Amino acid sequence: MQQEQQGSHPTFETAPQVRPAAAQEAAEPGARTSVRDLSTRELGARGELMAANNLAGRGWEILGRNWRCPFGEVDIVAHPEGERKVVALVEVKTRLALGQRDDPIPELAVDAEKRERYRRCALSYLMEHPEVETVRFDVIALNVYDENNARMRHLIGAYVVDN
Amino acid sequence: MGADVAAVKTAALRGADALPVDVEVSVSGGIPGLDIVGMPDHSVLEARSRVRCALRSSGFELPRLHVTINLAPGEIRKSGTAFDLPIAVAILLATHQLPPSIARDALLVGELALDGGVCPVRGDMAYAMLAESLGLALVTSAESGLAGGWETGARGVRTLGQLRQGIEGLPCLSSHAGARDEGPAAPSLDFADVVDQELAKRAMTIAAAGRHGVLMVGPPGSGKTMLARRLPTILPPLTEDERAQALLVHSVAGQDPGAVTRGERPFRAPHHSISTGGLVGGGRPVTPGEISLAHNGVLFLDELPEFDRRSLQALRQPLEDRTVSIVRVDGVYSFPCDFQLVAAANPCPCGHLGDPGHECTCSAAKVSAYQARIGGPLMDRIDVVVDVARPKTSRVIQGGFGTGSEEMAREVAEAREFRAWREKDAGEGRDPVAAARLDLRAQTTFESLADGLALGGRAIVRVARVARTIADIEHRERVSEDDVVEALGFRSRALT
Numbered sequence: 001m002q003q004e005q006q007g008s009h010p011t012f013e014t015a016p017q018v019r020p021a022a023a024q025e026a027a028e029p030g031a032r033t034s035v036r037d038l039s040t041r042e043l044g045a046r047g048e049l050m051a052a053n054n055l056a057g058r059g060w061e062i063l064g065r066n067w068r069c070p071f072g073e074v075d076i077v078a079h080p081e082g083e084r085k086v087v088a089l090v091e092v093k094t095r096l097a098l099g100q101r102d103d104p105i106p107e108l109a110v111d112a113e114k115r116e117r118y119r120r121c122a123l124s125y126l127m128e129h130p131e132v133e134t135v136r137f138d139v140i141a142l143n144v145y146d147e148n149n150a151r152m153r154h155l156i157g158a159y160v161v162d163n
Numbered sequence: 164m165g166a167d168v169a170a171v172k173t174a175a176l177r178g179a180d181a182l183p184v185d186v187e188v189s190v191s192g193g194i195p196g197l198d199i200v201g202m203p204d205h206s207v208l209e210a211r212s213r214v215r216c217a218l219r220s221s222g223f224e225l226p227r228l229h230v231t232i233n234l235a236p237g238e239i240r241k242s243g244t245a246f247d248l249p250i251a252v253a254i255l256l257a258t259h260q261l262p263p264s265i266a267r268d269a270l271l272v273g274e275l276a277l278d279g280g281v282c283p284v285r286g287d288m289a290y291a292m293l294a295e296s297l298g299l300a301l302v303t304s305a306e307s308g309l310a311g312g313w314e315t316g317a318r319g320v321r322t323l324g325q326l327r328q329g330i331e332g333l334p335c336l337s338s339h340a341g342a343r344d345e346g347p348a349a350p351s352l353d354f355a356d357v358v359d360q361e362l363a364k365r366a367m368t369i370a371a372a373g374r375h376g377v378l379m380v381g382p383p384g385s386g387k388t389m390l391a392r393r394l395p396t397i398l399p400p401l402t403e404d405e406r407a408q409a410l411l412v413h414s415v416a417g418q419d420p421g422a423v424t425r426g427e428r429p430f431r432a433p434h435h436s437i438s439t440g441g442l443v444g445g446g447r448p449v450t451p452g453e454i455s456l457a458h459n460g461v462l463f464l465d466e467l468p469e470f471d472r473r474s475l476q477a478l479r480q481p482l483e484d485r486t487v488s489i490v491r492v493d494g495v496y497s498f499p500c501d502f503q504l505v506a507a508a509n510p511c512p513c514g515h516l517g518d519p520g521h522e523c524t525c526s527a528a529k530v531s532a533y534q535a536r537i538g539g540p541l542m543d544r545i546d547v548v549v550d551v552a553r554p555k556t557s558r559v560i561q562g563g564f565g566t567g568s569e570e571m572a573r574e575v576a577e578a579r580e581f582r583a584w585r586e587k588d589a590g591e592g593r594d595p596v597a598a599a600r601l602d603l604r605a606q607t608t609f610e611s612l613a614d615g616l617a618l619g620g621r622a623i624v625r626v627a628r629v630a631r632t633i634a635d636i637e638h639r640e641r642v643s644e645d646d647v648v649e650a651l652g653f654r655s656r657a658l659t
Contacts, residue, residue, distance in 0.1 A: 123194065160195040160227070163199070
């Protein structure tokens, strides 16, 4: 089995001015620590929330967050704007763009193993939701610069699964 | 949404044959991606990336849907890049980007470039033959080297986007190939270029007239290679049928047919480092070897003793059957290989044995070991052995002209004509010695000389065959004493 990254022509969308601090308040009230002090897990959760809010703001219908199946977890499940027949399974990758933890291209972390996990999750999702015709795999990459600034890239149809 | 299905006709290459294959495409929802089933090998699977890019750069769309591609029948192993174009077209039909009528009467082959260009593939000739037998129009790359009259029935496509105009809108392949020169161009080689080798030229005439195998023995620089290269110039031109066969083998092997297109006989001179597979055919996928590329032409083995012994052994069965069978797990592959064998060898490792101008530095043991390598079963197929001596220096410097190809070709053609007439009259005898029809004096001379030289049965048969051909050249129904004596001269002294 072969999985092809960026096989179906991902489109890039950049939204440079996302505000992590504002988003964070909604997610974890009381957690006031600076982004610098967050653990990887906390940073990831915050990034997923930011991404979901951004998608919703762009007219996407969020169907679920952290959707679980026996094969793993899907960060965001959503109908893209105007595409009610398609369900996008979105993987969010968040990295701090600071000092030693700098990773300029977080989307590279979506490797073959992760793609295979998403493929299985997609099968699982299609089993549970027979009304869904087509799934799509999106990747959202976030580079967080500081409390108030992050850079976001949204790869639409980031990869397809070939046999 | 029900699955959208479309089918396009193409073919898979197996040996020298093209087998019909249907490319079926089903487009449905689910996980986006391209699946290819029907025993594709790696080169076929790579079509997915090429098709994707080619569709996009030609302005078509590949929807984010699950596309299943089936290459039917599924039990034939598929290999190569010729499926790119039919797969792309089938996807376009299934996604309603092209009208379904477009590929109804066509057989499509071609490799796609990422920019949507259609590149030529190996085996166009086999595809063209299959398309004709199925009553379909072959659609292949506009750069295809298809020749021999087959290009008129085929249509050439330059880019995937051109298909929007329909198959009928595509230009005929022959209109692309305007630059190709048809008609017999004057052969540049001529036996007249070879100075002072009248005996060897006579041997070549005899070999060409009787389709005998030839072995030339002589020191380096004596003109053996020059002589061999000029043999095709005295052979009768290819018939329409023979040319089609030769073109097919070249096409399937992915080789440029070159002069074969103009009706000249193929001439193959593989280097002695050749592998057995390269000589008789093989590889994966199985492709014809040098002996098949020399089909209806000449196979020249220069430095015969340097060839791998196993490779030469592998020539025995093909020489006998004029077709070579390669057996693999998935069956037998057959290629034609009716060629004329011409070999050249030095008389010893240093090459100067028997050369009056040079001293041979080889030990006796070395010489006999070297010559033993030439002997053996292959020698059964070589009737004419001729010593090629170094030409006289003065002749080379003065640049005299000897017998030319034109004269020799006429002799050969007449001898073959006479032979055909004689065989029609008398029928081909089973015993080659009896079939030679020696006259009485020839018979007594042959008997006494064969006794004196202690010729074995094999050697006698060989001499009789050559004597018969010499008589044919002289237009004699019965072989005369002179013919036998001359034939005995073309017998190997060192090697039997």
